[in-house]
Amino acid sequence: MAVTILIGAQWGDEGKGKIIDLLTEKADVVVRYQGGNNAGHTVEVGDEKYILHLIPSGILHPGKVSVIGHGVVVDPLALLQEIDGLHERGVQVTGNLYVSDAAHVVFPYHRLLDAMREKQKGKGKIGTTKRGIGPAYADKVARTGLRMGDLLTPDRFAERLRQKIRETNAIFRSHGVKPLSFARVNREYQAAAKRLKPLITDTVTLLNGALREKQEILFEGAQGTLLDIDFGTYPFVTSSNATAGGACTGGGIPPNRIDRVVGVMKAYTTRVGEGPFPTELVNKQGDRLRAAGQEFGATTGRPRRCGWFDAVVSRYSVMINGINELAVTKMDVLDQLPKLRVCVGYKVGRKVYDTLPHDVALLQRCRPIYQDFDGWMSPTGHLTEFDQLPKRARVYLRRLAELSGAQLSLVSVGARRSQTIPV
Ligand code: GDP
Ligand code: IMO
Numbered sequence: 001m002a003v004t005i006l007i008g009a010q011w012g013d014e015g016k017g018k019i020i021d022l023l024t025e026k027a028d029v030v031v032r033y034q035g036g037n038n039a040g041h042t043v044e045v046g047d048e049k050y051i052l053h054l055i056p057s058g059i060l061h062p063g064k065v066s067v068i069g070h071g072v073v074v075d076p077l078a079l080l081q082e083i084d085g086l087h088e089r090g091v092q093v094t095g096n097l098y099v100s101d102a103a104h105v106v107f108p109y110h111r112l113l114d115a116m117r118e119k120q121k122g123k124g125k126i127g128t129t130k131r132g133i134g135p136a137y138a139d140k141v142a143r144t145g146l147r148m149g150d151l152l153t154p155d156r157f158a159e160r161l162r163q164k165i166r167e168t169n170a171i172f173r174s175h176g177v178k179p180l181s182f183a184r185v186n187r188e189y190q191a192a193a194k195r196l197k198p199l200i201t202d203t204v205t206l207l208n209g210a211l212r213e214k215q216e217i218l219f220e221g222a223q224g225t226l227l228d229i230d231f232g233t234y235p236f237v238t239s240s241n242a243t244a245g246g247a248c249t250g251g252g253i254p255p256n257r258i259d260r261v262v263g264v265m266k267a268y269t270t271r272v273g274e275g276p277f278p279t280e281l282v283n284k285q286g287d288r289l290r291a292a293g294q295e296f297g298a299t300t301g302r303p304r305r306c307g308w309f310d311a312v313v314s315r316y317s318v319m320i321n322g323i324n325e326l327a328v329t330k331m332d333v334l335d336q337l338p339k340l341r342v343c344v345g346y347k348v349g350r351k352v353y354d355t356l357p358h359d360v361a362l363l364q365r366c367r368p369i370y371q372d373f374d375g376w377m378s379p380t381g382h383l384t385e386f387d388q389l390p391k392r393a394r395v396y397l398r399r400l401a402e403l404s405g406a407q408l409s410l411v412s413v414g415a416r417r418s419q420t421i422p423v
């Protein structure tokens with residue numbers, strides 16, 4: 001019996017949704033442990049395409065239990081919208097989904113604060129998803145937040161919400177932003193609470209019970225290692241621990257119960273939002289990658305910045321997360337490129353770095369040192385076995401794993417479940 005954590009090893013959108021969906025086959029419980037509806041995880045099942053934001057990507061497998069852990073920040077209205085959207089498409093959610101009573105709630109004032117702060121930052125903005133994630137986590141850490149369990153005691157909830165809206169409206173007024181109506185927010189959230197009540201529970205006890213029963217638990221990371229609040233390219237990060245440790249703090253299982261960590265990485269690199277990206281291609285080559293990989297945000301629709309694979313980043317991710325298995329996705333996107341590059345180190349002037357500098361200003365100045373590869377120039381999307389891959393593709397993959405320092409366990413050559421090659 002195993003506990004698996006799956007994380008994104010780059011800047012998010014690595015294809016976690018697809019791999020989670022595949023691994024769910026063997027899992028009993030799938031758990032989101034951090035982030036909120038800033039995430040956008042795409043799963044293609046046959047001709048159907050689903051984009052999950054808050055609900056674990058395992059939900060598409062009937063009968064599996066999905067958990068939104070206490071480390072997640074939950075916008076109840078967005079959650080209901082997602083549940084309804086899945087129900088309309090025939091996906092059974094009720095009875096299979098649980099939400100932690102200790103997960104913090106995202107309110108409209110968090111979204112307004114998010115947008116306001118981004119505007120204030122001007123050129124220095126983070127490029128957030130404007131889902132209120134940063135302000136919601138800020139309230140959690142400041143010990144002024146409301147939690148999903150609070151939704152279950154209407155009077156107390158209303159009292160605290162009134163206070164929060166009074167405080168935040170004062171900020172909005174002083175910045176010329178239209179204040180919120182307490183009555184309206186309270187009405188909407190109380191109505192949402194009534195519907196969500198059966199789902200809200202103590203998920204820590206639920207998960208540790210599943211552990212005792214030797215069930216297979218799969219933790220689904222959102223975002224990616226380089227967006228982690230502690231390990232990422234701060235301040236151009238999200239506000240939670242997207243790395244493997246987050247599964248313990250945001251899910252509630254002890255560290256010594258984790259059996260394996262799967263790191264998902266694209267065969268190249270993308271990033272949405274601002275911040276350093278040493279291998280970024282701001283040229284036709286980058287445009288080609290974006291077009292071939294359909295690199296547009298699953299949550300915001302923004303074009304993703306594209307660049308070569310960065311082994312400094314992947315090595316760092318393997319180290320931070322204890323990744324023992326690598327899933328490399330979107331190999332097929334490189335099928336028609338005659339030449340490929342992989343970053344093996346950074347250079348600033350004459351100084352060489354083989355680890356990721358924490359100083360974001362220094363990272364901005366880093367220039368990649370590349371190893372060049374010949375492309376394989378043939379389609380891979382229909383292949384099902386590693387040995388069928390063109391030799392040059394195998395050389396490329398082996399080198400990615402070697403540079404990263406972990407075992408290659410899976411290669412993805414298309415968005416569909418069937419387009420997956422075990423190694
Ligand atoms: P996530 O946030 O990590 O779950 O990733 P996203 O869903 O935001 O972005 C990954 C995109 O790539 C989605 O549109 C997937 O359907 C798609 N995808 C996943 N794996 C592959 C693959 O191997 N090849 C191709 N071409 N697309 C893939
Ligand atoms: P998935 O789970 C890619 C980025 C935003 C921004 C920064 C902070 O689909 O991989 P936030 O709204 O979290 O305060 O924004 O983080 N970001 C993501 N980028 N994929 C995601 O999720 C992301 N979630 C947040 O673009 O740069």
Ligand code: MG
Pocket residue numbers: 012013014039040041042298299
């Ligand atoms: Mg995504």
